Amino acid sequence: MSKHFDAIIIGAGQAGPSLAGRLTAAGKTVALIERKLFGGTCVNTGCMPTKAMVASAYAIHTARRGAEYGMVTGAVSVDFARVMARKEKVRLDARSGVESWLKSMKNCTVFEGHARFESPTEVRVGDQLISGDEIFINTGGRAAVPDFPGVDEVPYLTNTSVMDLSELPEHLVIIGGSYIGLEFAQMFRRFGSEVTVIEKAQRLIGREDPDVSDAIRDILEKEGVHIRLSAECIRFARHKDGVAAGVDCTSGAPEVIGSHVLLATGRRPNTDDLGLDKAGVKTDARGNIEVDDFLRSSVPHIFAMGDCNGRGAFTHTAYNDFEIVAANLLDNDPRRVTDRIPTYALYIDPPLGRAGMTESDARKSGRKLMIGTRPMTRVGRAVEKGETQGFIKVLVDADTEEILGASILGTGGDEAIQSILDVMYAKRPYTTITRAVHIHPTVSELIPTVFGDLSPA
Numbered sequence: 307m308s309k310h311f312d313a314i315i316i317g318a319g320q321a322g323p324s325l326a327g328r329l330t331a332a333g334k335t336v337a338l339i340e341r342k343l344f345g346g347t348c349v350n351t352g353c354m355p356t357k358a359m360v361a362s363a364y365a366i367h368t369a370r371r372g373a374e375y376g377m378v379t380g381a382v383s384v385d386f387a388r389v390m391a392r393k394e395k396v397r398l399d400a401r402s403g404v405e406s407w408l409k410s411m412k413n414c415t416v417f418e419g420h421a422r423f424e425s426p427t428e429v430r431v432g433d434q435l436i437s438g439d440e441i442f443i444n445t446g447g448r449a450a451v452p453d454f455p456g457v458d459e460v461p462y463l464t465n466t467s468v469m470d471l472s473e474l475p476e477h478l479v480i481i482g483g484s485y486i487g488l489e490f491a492q493m494f495r496r497f498g499s500e501v502t503v504i505e506k507a508q509r510l511i512g513r514e515d516p517d518v519s520d521a522i523r524d525i526l527e528k529e530g531v532h533i534r535l536s537a538e539c540i541r542f543a544r545h546k547d548g549v550a551a552g553v554d555c556t557s558g559a560p561e562v563i564g565s566h567v568l569l570a571t572g573r574r575p576n577t578d579d580l581g582l583d584k585a586g587v588k589t590d591a592r593g594n595i596e597v598d599d600f601l602r603s604s605v606p607h608i609f610a611m612g613d614c615n616g617r618g619a620f621t622h623t624a625y626n627d628f629e630i631v632a633a634n635l636l637d638n639d640p641r642r643v644t645d646r647i648p649t650y651a652l653y654i655d656p657p658l659g660r661a662g663m664t665e666s667d668a669r670k671s672g673r674k675l676m677i678g679t680r681p682m683t684r685v686g687r688a689v690e691k692g693e694t695q696g697f698i699k700v701l702v703d704a705d706t707e708e709i710l711g712a713s714i715l716g717t718g719g720d721e722a723i724q725s726i727l728d729v730m731y732a733k734r735p736y737t738t739i740t741r742a743v744h745i746h747p748t749v750s751e752l753i754p755t756v757f758g759d760l761s762p763a
């Protein structure tokens with residue numbers, strides 16, 4: 307006999323716990339199942355520990371530049387154990403916060419173990435079978451490990467195991483030059499490792515515009531990160547000094563010898579071990595659960611939220627999925643996934659803040675464009691801080707005056723982008739921003755100026 311609940315939530319990532327809070331507050335009984343670490347990827351192996359490490363790397367980098375600011379210091383050395391201990395505290399505090407919240411939630415029963423469907427309404431966790439009227443899948447994803455020749459014969463790191471390093475790598479070779487690879491590349495370089503990024507595409511972070519990719523490459527190379535683009539036939543072999551990573555098809559050499567290898571070649575959804583076939587839930591070719599605009603799967607009482615549905619790959623999109631599901635089920639508010647404007651940041655230093663379309667996307671849309679740009683060397687706040695790398699770029703539809711997108715690569719770019727995003731959500735023309743008075747001196751202060759200086763493109 308299975309124990310019955312109004313709702314079953316699989317996964318304690320970014321959507322599940324908050325949904326448990328709303329459902330139980332509405333008087334429903336909830337079973338929440340987590341197989342490993344409460345808080346999921348963001349809290350344990352993603353955003354929080356990486357941004358804690360990025361903060362250490364920034365402090366160390368700024369200390370090295372201390373003399374420029376009038377600081378009298380000796381040589382800066384890095385206590386990697388302390389960096390990792392600081393990161394550890396950040397993630398453990400967050401993890402235990404989520405865990406104790408769920409375990410003390412009235413009407414919520416927490417099951418610890420791997421969940422697997424036995425039928426459209428039944429889920430097994432270990433030797434317990436439970437059933438639910440509605441089932442919410444929030445199982446996230448994990449690092450994809452491509453079948454590179456030799457990959458199984460060498461030790462390699464992913465974003466999960468890199469968090470447990472006890473020694474600073476002498477030479478960290480990173481496969482994949484996108485969000486994960488670049489954040490780790492810069493921070494480990496600042497900690498003192500030699501770092502090589504190997505990317506198969508012709509430029510870094512290929513989803514961004516070429517001018518953004520080029521500027522990021524310049525920023526990283528200036529700090530001594532080695533970058534190998536257009537890498538073909540990536541392969542691995544053991545070497546007396548660690549691992550040999552082949553980067554070219556021409557036989558044997560050239561290769562890069564690293565003490566450690568980190569794979570950062572994308573993520574795959576945790577949907578292959580859920581027994582979805584027994585529930586009749588459909589997935590696409592990449593394993594993402596297919597959902598409609600309200601996050602219902604092909605089985606109407608089963609929903610999928612967060613990275614496992616392939617509709618977003620960020621903490622804020624996973625959380626927004628919770629908001630959409632809760633609004634529709636509990637508030638009679640028809641919020642939709644397609645209401646969402648793409649937005650995210652890349653946390654290298656300086657960060658890249660992004661909203662809406664890239665220039666390449668906007669050009670492909672066939673609209674008549676106007677573009678405004680400004681280098682950070684002409685942003686007073688950046689000059690005062692001595693952080694002038696990067697630029698601001700904004701895109702506007704010339705016919706409708708609608709803001710189509712923006713990229714801010716520069717100090718404070720992750721925060722300044724939000725003022726543009728809010729005007730996009732308000733569906734107001736760009737002239738709303740040109741008439742706004744922003745605080746001096748801030749990076750945001752120059753955003754009206756950039757919009758006031760558009761050129762046809």
Ligand SMILES: Cc1cc2nc3c(=O)[nH]c(=O)nc-3n(C[C@H](O)[C@H](O)[C@H](O)COP(=O)(O)OP(=O)(O)OC[C@H]3O[C@@H](n4cnc5c(N)ncnc54)[C@H](O)[C@@H]3O)c2cc1C
Pocket residue numbers: 316317318319320321322339340341342343344345346347348349351352353354356357419420421422444445446447465486576579580611612613614618619620621622623624653
């Ligand atoms: C290195 C790195 C840095 C990142 N930095 C950022 C950032 O700065 N900003 C940002 O917005 N995003 C960032 N992300 C992405 C972000 O972490 C994810 O988008 C987010 O965590 C997705 O949340 P989720 O709820 O979908 O899944 P997850 O957080 O992955 O949670 C899924 C949970 O489900 C559990 N689970 C899986 N299968 C089962 C099962 N069968 N039974 C029971 N439990 C199960 C898992 O153990 C996990 O706890 C980063 C990711 C990485 C890897």
Ligand SMILES: NC(=O)c1ccc[n+]([C@@H]2O[C@H](COP(=O)([O-])OP(=O)(O)OC[C@H]3O[C@@H](n4cnc5c(N)ncnc54)[C@H](O)[C@@H]3O)[C@@H](O)[C@H]2O)c1
Pocket residue numbers: 452481482483484485486487489504505506507510511512540570571572573618619620650651652653
């Ligand atoms: N700041 C943030 O918000 C943040 C930070 C880190 C990660 N994330 C999330 O995690 C997700 C995954 O990040 P990611 O950087 O691993 O993936 P990604 O999909 O963004 O990039 C993978 C990179 O690896 C390369 N690659 C793929 N297969 C390869 C192969 N066989 N050989 C060589 N190179 C190969 C690709 O060309 C690409 O540049 C992102 O989509 C993002 O949503 C977000």
